[in-house]
Amino acid sequence: MTILLFVEQVLNGLQFGVMLFLMAAGLTLVFGVMGLINLAHGSLYMVGAFAAAAVAGWTGSFGLALIAALAAAAAAGALIELVVIRRLYARDHLDQVLATFALILILSEGTRWVFGSFPLYLDVPVYLSGPVTLPGGIQYPLYRLAIIAVGLAVAAALFALIAKTRLGIQIRAGEADREMIAALGVDISKLYTAVFALGAALAGLAGALVGAIQSVQVGMGEPVLILAFVVVVIGGIGSIKGAFVGALLVGMTDTLGGVLLPQVFGLVMAPSEAAALGASLSSMSIYILMAAVLVVRPSGLFGAAA
Template identity: 85%
Template sequence: MTPLLFIEQVLNGLQFGVMLFLMAAGLTLVFGVMGLINLAHGSLYMVGAFAAAAVAGWSGSFLLALVAALAASAAAGAIVELTVIRRLYDRDHLDQVLATFALILIFSEGTRWLFGSFPLFLDIPDWLSGPVTLPGGIEYPLYRLAIIAVGLSIATGLFWLIARTRLGIRIRAGESDREMIAALGVDISRLYTIVFALGAALAGLAGAMVGAIQSVQVGMGEPVLILAFVVIVIGGIGSIKGALVGALLVGLTDTLGGLLLPEAFKLFMETSDATATGSALASMLIYILMAVVLVWRPRGLFGGAT
């Protein structure tokens, strides 16, 4: 393995990590503020991808497609919160799991009814297509660098929102004592709707950006949702910092593990199935990482911190 290939895979891991962060940030906000287990978060990722693909096909504008993804997923999130989720806050987690699982089925069948069963495709715009030459002579896709830049910019914006704005103060207070801020006159129902819509918009944006490098299809959000849960368990539930660190750890572990472990097993094992063994172990690495973190810090790396 050459150094250039290693650096390229590190960048791929960063790109994967920031995409997971966009999913996990909304998920951890919803759980931290509302105490809600939302299995339908992956469906909002899918809504953003389909909205972007549909608008891009109609208008030919990638930027308009991203705006549509944000608007559609935020609107879907707000409607879901107002009509379904609001009735689940005082219910136990089993009721929340069953209700949000039902939402997955509704979103999946509704999307299939609207767009059909065949995947859609979202083209990378000309101004973001092609490779860019990085220091050291590395050629890397410009679009993937744009995903990294957008993800890190949004992370910076979220840190500012949580730490420096009145809405952020209310979100942090809602995580600590929602009854107290309601008693102080904060409209807790409105706060919940805003937080849920914000999380949905982040998931939809992730779906739209990833939709340009893979097909847009029904059910595309569920595998990403599983990884997002791994991220927030590693980083700590309710922590934006934890979501970012956990997402980068998962992205780099998954990408580099898939590259290095098969090569290592091939080097040290002389059996014919050495590469297959390494690949199988690589697919387990993120879950091994999660187990190690939980043994060391049961609440996650930044559990309890925003």
């Protein structure tokens, strides 16, 4: 592997990682503050992607498409929290899993009813299309660099929100002791709705950004949801810093493993066998990483001990 190809794959891993962070940040906030297992989080990712594709098709504006994705996912998240999730806080995790799994089916079939079964396509805007030349002569897609920049900017804004704002203080206090902040006069119902809508908006933004790279279709959120749960476990439940670090680790491991492992095995076996074995192990690598982290840190890299 050449240095240029390695750098390109590192950038791909970074882009994949920041997309996973947008998914995992909302998931870890909801789990940390509410103690809720939300399997429907991937469906909110899908809602954002479909909203963006629809608005971009109607208006031709990618900026309006991103705004629509944020608004649609946040509104869907707030509505789901008010109508369904609010009744699950006092229930055990099995009830939460069953109810949010039902939401996956409802949202998938509702989306199919509105948009049809055929995939939609969200075009990369002209001002972000084509490659850009990086130092060293590396040609890399400008749009993927924009995803990295947006992801890092959102991460910085989220860190600032959690650390420096009143809402952030309430979120951190809610993770530590929900009963106490309710006794101190914080409207816990409004806090829960705000956190759920924030997490949904981040998932919708991720779906809109990725929608310009792959097709927008029903069920696109479920594979990403699995990886987001892995990120949350690695980083530690309720930790935004953990979600960021875990997302980058998963993104790099998945991307570099898929490229490097077949080449390593190709040194000692036939190319076809090396490709098959490398592909199999690379798909397992993030779960091996998760297991290794849990052996050393059962609560995750930045998770608080139970």
